[in-house]
Amino acid sequence: MKYSAVQYKLYGELTLVLRGRNVGQCLGLLQQNGIPLRFVRVRNGVGYCNICLRDFDAVYRTCRAHHVRFRIEGRHGLPFWRQRLWRRKSLAVGAIAFLCVVYGMSSVIWRIDVTGPKDDEGVNEIREAAKSIGLYVGQRKSQLADPVKLQQFLLKKAPDFVWIGVRTTGSVTTIQAIPKVEGTKPLDQTPHNIVATQPAVIRSVSAARGRVLVKANQYVRPGQVLVTGNLADGQPSVPADAKVMGEVWYTSKVAVPLKVVQKGLTGETVQRDYIAIGSLRLRVWGWQEPHFPASYERDKITDWKIGNITSPIQWENVRLYEATQSAENYSMEQAKSSALDLAASDVRSQMRGEGRILGQSVLHEQVTHGTLYETVLTRVEQDIGVAAPIPAPQPKQENDTNSPH
Numbered sequence: 001m002k003y004s005a006v007q008y009k010l011y012g013e014l015t016l017v018l019r020g021r022n023v024g025q026c027l028g029l030l031q032q033n034g035i036p037l038r039f040v041r042v043r044n045g046v047g048y049c050n051i052c053l054r055d056f057d058a059v060y061r062t063c064r065a066h067h068v069r070f071r072i073e074g075r076h077g078l079p080f081w082r083q084r085l086w087r088r089k090s091l092a093v094g095a096i097a098f099l100c101v102v103y104g105m106s107s108v109i110w111r112i113d114v115t116g117p118k119d120d121e122g123v124n125e126i127r128e129a130a131k132s133i134g135l136y137v138g139q140r141k142s143q144l145a146d147p148v149k150l151q152q153f154l155l156k157k158a159p160d161f162v163w164i165g166v167r168t169t170g171s172v173t174t175i176q177a178i179p180k181v182e183g184t185k186p187l188d189q190t191p192h193n194i195v196a197t198q199p200a201v202i203r204s205v206s207a208a209r210g211r212v213l214v215k216a217n218q219y220v221r222p223g224q225v226l227v228t229g230n231l232a233d234g235q236p237s238v239p240a241d242a243k244v245m246g247e248v249w250y251t252s253k254v255a256v257p258l259k260v261v262q263k264g265l266t267g268e269t270v271q272r273d274y275i276a277i278g279s280l281r282l283r284v285w286g287w288q289e290p291h292f293p294a295s296y297e298r299d300k301i302t303d304w305k306i307g308n309i310t311s312p313i314q315w316e317n318v319r320l321y322e323a324t325q326s327a328e329n330y331s332m333e334q335a336k337s338s339a340l341d342l343a344a345s346d347v348r349s350q351m352r353g354e355g356r357i358l359g360q361s362v363l364h365e366q367v368t369h370g371t372l373y374e375t376v377l378t379r380v381e382q383d384i385g386v387a388a389p390i391p392a393p394q395p396k397q398e399n400d401t402n403s404p405h
Contacts, residue, residue: 002036003052008077012053013038015074022066023047030062053079101313109139109173110304110311116177122160126177129157137305141168171304191237194227194385196220197352200246203381210240220246226385237390244385247358249377250350252343256335256372260328268292268322276301276314292322335372336362343376355382 003011018026027047031037035058038050051059063070085092112130114123130136133153135144144150147166154164158177165176194210202218210227214220227242272286298319304311330338340360347357357380364375 008038008052010078012075012077012079013050014053014056014072015039015050015076016048016059016070017073018047018049018063018068018070019045020063020066020068021045022068026063026066026068029066030059033058033062035059035062053077105304105311105313106171107141108171108306109135109137109141109144109168110171110302111173112137113172113174114177115174116161117179122177122179125158125160126154126164126175129154130175132157135166135173137308144168189239190389191229192239192387192389193225193229194240194242194244195388196222196224196226196244196246196384197386198222198248198384200248200384202226202244202246204245205242206244207240207242209238210242212242214244220384223388225388229390240387242385243383245381246384248355248380248382248384250347250380251363252346252376252378254339254342254346254374254376256330256339256342256374258330258332258335258367258370258372260330262326262328263323264326266292266322266324270320272318272320274316274318276316278312281316286318290320290322297321332367332372336365336374339372339374340376343374343378347378347380351380351382353383355380 020026023045024042024047027037027040027042027049035055036052040049041047059070112127112135114126117123117126133145133150135150145153147168150166151164154166154175154177155161158164160180161177162180163178167174167176199219199221202214202216202220204216205212205214205226207227210229211231212227214224214226220226226244227240229237229240231238268290270286270288270290272283274281274283276282298321299316300318301316302314304314343360344357357378359379361377361379362374363377364373366373
């Protein structure tokens, strides 16, 4: 009877080393008796062959009848694997338990991400709606409804959103929501003036409503009325509406090093995975030690929770990157150009509303300890007007005709 390769693995296979005067005769007799032999060879009076575990008794009787001694050199196949595994019961039980835990944890929702809402109130509304329909951290994925039904239920529970999408990837559920567009806010109809917010020289005035009190190239101070809501000829006051562009000045102090040390990545990385149990970390993958001395780490650790309780078992991924340092020297021209760019960025962060830079002038320049220090004056054109209430009219003082002279 011949065996296939799968049958040899299933029934078990033995590698025998035979010694004796009648080794060749014994091997020939085994083949005549229909016992399959594999990898048969005889060298210097020593025979080698592989047999199926099922034929071991017949081989034993034949070798003993011909006074041939044999030794088992190798054991292969499922019966021997099962025997080895039984000897290490604790390890096998631990591996099976670990696989069961991993499978159980992978079938549970561990994190819910909400994207789309602009504020925490909208995020909380989505989370409460999801929790009310059974979508929460710790829920089994098999208990979740169809994504289309989840979207419909969420839209009913969260009416402030026009569309909600649900997608589950692994143990993470992502909820994408598009809030409804708010209606146009009514214009402020309270009469008011437009006043200057800072010192400036007027460049242009575009008034849609109100009476203009300034003109181009006029210098104005903070709080000065630019466009008033008080109309002439005794007409009722109106809310002034105007765009007043003025030239404003900003002073910025910047510092630019002439030599910069930069770090760059070479692309060499080493990855490691750990199971974190409390403060204990057990490495389960990535045994390669980095061959590069200069590196930095980037850690990613899960946030698995069961309900509101954080799981003591977490998965941590660590990547080690090789980093190199390089020094770059800047010329004075490059440093001055960078100083002007920094000053422009500083001005843009201070500007109120839209504006444009008209020009820059260096007031002071000094190089100390390898660093360029500059004081830069930046001229900016921007809207300097802001709404302000109209002051109440002052009561007129009547002349007292009975006062003594």
